[in-house]
Amino acid sequence: MNSAGLTASGLGLTRNESGRRFPHAEDVAALEELRAEVVETLGGPGWDREWHVYDLDALARVEIDRLVERGLMTPVFAERPGVGRGFAVYGEGEASLEINGADHLRLLGFRGGSQLPALWSLLSRLDDHLEAMFSYAFDPRWGYLSARPRQAGSGMRAYATLHLPAMALTGRLAGTALELAGKGLALVPLWTGAGGMVQVSNLGSQGKSENEIIQQISSICHGIVEKERSIRKMLLRENPLQTRDQIGRALGVGQHAWTVSFPEAVNLVSAVQVGVDLGLVEAPGMAAESAFGLMSRLQPAHIVVDYMDGKIGCLQSPEIDECRAQLLRGIFAGAGALV
Template sequence: MNVKDVIYNNFVTWMDGDAENGDIVISSRIRLARNLREIPFPHLLDQAKGEDCLKIIKGAWQESPAYQQGQMELETFDHLSSLDRQMLVEKHLISPGHAETNSSFRGVVLNQDGSLSTMINEEDHLRIQCLLPGLQLDECYTLAQGLDDELESQLEYAFDERRGYLTACPTNVGTGLRASVMLHLPAMQMTGQTNQILQNIGQLGMTVRGLYGEGTEVAGNFFQMSNQITMGQTEEEICTHLRAITVQLVEQERLLRERLQVDLKYQLEDKIGRAYGILSHARIINSNEALSLLSDVRLGIDMGILQGIKPNDLNELVVAIRPAHLQKRAEEEMDATGRDIKRAQVIQEKLQGIQ
């Protein structure tokens, strides 16, 4: 297994829509920020210090059971093209900011199905991530913590007895843990309740972002919710709090879906049918419109209005229509119009293939 196998594989683990509450909770993620003691944070590294940092991290990886058993592979960004790195972003395996440079001391560690990854020299020296389908925060934490323990046995982390783990951004100091869930909440949007609900979430210590995290807008009724506080709570308390809020949102979304099916049955079915029709026949479609229509189709699948399509298919499609994946599929660079044409073709091929 190598990193490019994961990049070019259409399916990674978080796309499995059959997990707990997978009709509304697309995925769960735990991310642990860690830094090496007495080494400058990544934004302060020059080439020489960056190479030294990478050498220390590589040495620790080579001693870990996951590496020795061939379960995980490390690749530096000077061996990955800009397109490869962007495809990792579109699969949610690295951050947009991490992908911007091809530096030889920045890189990524991945396992075979993309469920475990580690960004090297992103904002912090190490960002250990576990990404699983549905509502599996506890499972994510167990796997991420296990990998963290393996590395900590070989590395000396920057840690303060009073403050906890030290990080480049002060908002991550403490546990260094960010827990998040990706939610699909179309009924809340349709009934105009989203703004009030998101305001309430903020008062509970959570923040909501778009499909690709910080700095991205909400599209296709997909929301990423995560904790704002990393200090003063244990890792278990953070996960428990997020899980409890997520369960409440899932219950509310389900109630709203039931209400829509009773009160606006024909309007709902018409909206879903039109979305499916446009996706099946459009010759050109931009990313935002495609995500919006796929959201409607997904709602139709989850509510039993549309048959024969699996949530997995749509999860794969949401990634397959992103710019880097489209260009990889076409084997050429494309402008915005070219991507919009190719996007329509990819969607039609996928829908026709699963009918």
């Protein structure tokens, strides 16, 4: 699978109930009342899948961090005080709902690959069901109201995650970010920019429908991806020795290292995947999942929960880096240069 593309998609829908103050200005009793009403609705009939409601006070910090890493919970919500908050996951993680964060309700969806239209189809259905039970705060001029003015309008925030190591290496991301800012879009590093991973999102939602937002981001990302592919070919053509050397070094470290930090792991997977895409490397251990999927499960909380039975409380523990290195050695076993 060629990784020069839209590797993951995310959507957020912000909603508030009419007649209530925003969460930051509301009293505790009213917040708890709304949470109870929403939880009751989630447990009611009419949903295609079951909602799993979490007791946030009972969740270990590492479990919350893993929800953030999966794209099911926003970092801001994870850090907010717990009074009146609620959280639920739809099905097996197809979507999630934050209750009484910055706004009364925030629906979230996250999937690997180019899935914005499919995510919108799902979140729209969930939103319609909620709207049948709650009276949303909506203004004919401003659209859906939000505690964050930029979110007023459709209330949609769309995210596209791109793998752009060649553009990062050649210093082209800064210019692209400026170009997108002029179109009302943001380009920001993901995971501090390790491996050339970035996210493109809309800065606001006023004046555009949900489909227009999705279409704009999809179209822009298609152009960026084509540019990334061109630059990769150019680097191999003009700097073949350096390109092969960087990919080979990454493969060697991945096969033999005994401790690997998360940013380094992302860089290693990124470089080897580029080698696979360019036909320079064969890596059977990476064939079963996307590079982004592999990077995601190498995140600290994923390592602790999925491979260490949640026994490590500190996400900076050296043992996590050791476990990550062991996983990489297994993934890169049998990999090698083709030419």
